[in-house]
Amino acid sequence: MKIHMPVLLTNAGWIRTPASPDENGVPYEMRKLDADSILLENGLVRWIGREADAPLTKAERVDLNGMGVTPGLIDFHAHPVFAATREAEFELRTRGASYEEIAAAGGGILNSARRVREATEDHLFAHSLPFLDNALAAGTTTLEAKSGYGLEPDAEYKMLRVIRRLNDVHALDLFPTFLGAHEFPPEYRDDHEGYIATLIDEMIPYVAREGLAEACDIFCETGVYSIEESTRILLAAKEHGLKVKVHADQLSPLGGAKLAADLGALSADHIEFIDDEGIEKLASSGTVAGLLPVAAHFLRMKEDPPVREMIDRGVICALATDFNPGSSMCESMTMALHLAVMRFRVNAEEAFWMATAGSARALGLTDRGWIGEGALADLVVWSTDGIEQVPYHFGVNHASQVYKRGRLAAKEGRPLS
């Protein structure tokens, strides 16, 4: 393993961060640190303060010239591995085609599944890399990556092996999630129990045993996996030591958020149709409300989750892109920040908190999503005067430098190889 010289970031114009998980800080508060310098050593933040007080460590000094710093953004819900884009469906939807019509025309998740099954690991790997580069360059330092376009054992394992390989070579940390229950595969259209048995008896045990995923996700929705089916599958995942999470209440008020809370899931995601009981359960359980405004925008959703109410009632909200070729073709967390402000009427501070502390919690990670001694040195250096300009001045990249585990990983919109 190479030894890297510590880095001393100096002359920061501003540094803003959530409290660490240990501090029991105020949710949605981005503290302003009384500091202009951060020392990064061995992948961690070692010290924060005024440059004159810096430890006498030999370090590479980087002058930030007044630029600002936040923790790296954490995209806790994404589908970055697929074999082909689906712009034809985007155009069909523009002309008013429904989800059902797109599926009937060979589109939707099964379209991606057909292509992923045919694809080699090398193709999937090469196809996914540029998306990771784009995400990193826009400020993402940890990215969830789901399977779910295989829908059969070999193709699901193939996706998870590709995710492992991407994680090995790319600066980004990938958090692998098994999503075999993304849809029912065509072979099991009339035999849901047959596929559920394959999931529970074969795929979940294999994925857990091989260490191919940290968590198991499911699309709990009318016409896809029912509450009862979701419960059985997620309980099996928990028995095998996987964390669980749920695509919940996106298109109808089925009760997925309540289920997620009852099962102690990491998060209940989408939740456009969450009901009062669901909100109550999320608040009391600590299961995170996973907000996906980019997908809501891309799908031209009329409904939005009751974000202000959830915040007021003590629910922890997190922010992600839901990057995928069908319903959210954008891997930029800064776009998620913008669209969160636009759609949910949160402010920049709340949006940043959700995309750092909130999203770390949605992945069960305590070592990131904040800046402090001992945290991972995952940082974004912004060229703006404050966090307020990032969602406001949108469609351009303000992430001047991105540090991942203490090393410069992207600069001026380009990843360093």
Add this chain to the structure above:
Amino acid sequence: MKIHMPVLLTNAGWIRTPASPDENGVPYEMRKLDADSILLENGLVRWIGREADAPLTKAERVDLNGMGVTPGLIDFHAHPVFAATREAEFELRTRGASYEEIAAAGGGILNSARRVREATEDHLFAHSLPFLDNALAAGTTTLEAKSGYGLEPDAEYKMLRVIRRLNDVHALDLFPTFLGAHEFPPEYRDDHEGYIATLIDEMIPYVAREGLAEACDIFCETGVYSIEESTRILLAAKEHGLKVKVHADQLSPLGGAKLAADLGALSADHIEFIDDEGIEKLASSGTVAGLLPVAAHFLRMKEDPPVREMIDRGVICALATDFNPGSSMCESMTMALHLAVMRFRVNAEEAFWMATAGSARALGLTDRGWIGEGALADLVVWSTDGIEQVPYHFGVNHASQVYKRGRLAAKEGRPLS
């Protein structure tokens, strides 16, 4: 003047362009050229075809490796010169503040005007340059730049001199527009006739005489400039040889589009509330319908212009960012393409046509907005498989190379200095 070697772009995967204005092509059609190479010489496209047939000119050969080419994007409506961003108003609006409440809190156009009046030319110049860089790097090669944050003779002239200076040093072509009638200045709140007299008797003649602007624009809206006032001001502008254009029917159906057509204006812009007669007038007059979806998005407008109806009735539509710090803080034309598809339900081909041929027409320019022998060599090289992916895969930059007047001006999201 430096002599530059011709450039031969080769191995293009696809080349798509509107017809030239001389060809009377089908509106909204982006032709697929049977060619893989383009020769750029003396700032113009000299030849297009298959590489084997290229003229025997000594040229720098650039291998596009299958990437695609369109004309440079033309942003026909923008306010890139201002003294300070207005993120605080963005947050007020998020909390539900109305236009009137923001104005009462010291915000709005008069906020920018106060700051511009105080600013030096050097500050305005330096503040604006990064926006031009961002626009260029995202594929814009011609950008309109309006005054209108001065609202008094000296401050308006100052803005126009800054625009001239930016045009002199920057690769982008700027099209300067006088917008002294953007609002009524505070000194003339109770004396509209006094300011109108200043506009007609002093400012318009001076701007025209000094060659500080190509066109004169006006904010024709209830509570701002009435139809009658707009008519007098724009007729004065025409008398002094300026082209005219109108902010029309944005917030109410006042009849600005009809006025624009009657006066032979370049374009009627915004037009969320255009009525049937307005559409008919635009179709018959050739005045362009200026579509500004980024502003509509940023302002969370409920109304959109009747774009499909206008297309069907023969109106020429154009696409711009309306970049400004109050109501459209985004200088990226690729974001305008995305939001046009999202809001107006046009397809990628229609959106690209509007942003090239349509926008050229909205500025009265015939030498750009198309690719063909004799056109300006303003080109974007896209890293996508086709134009369809550009509005679909949004929030990241696909403009791999941008050529301005035959020279590489931006690459991989960064302008070349």
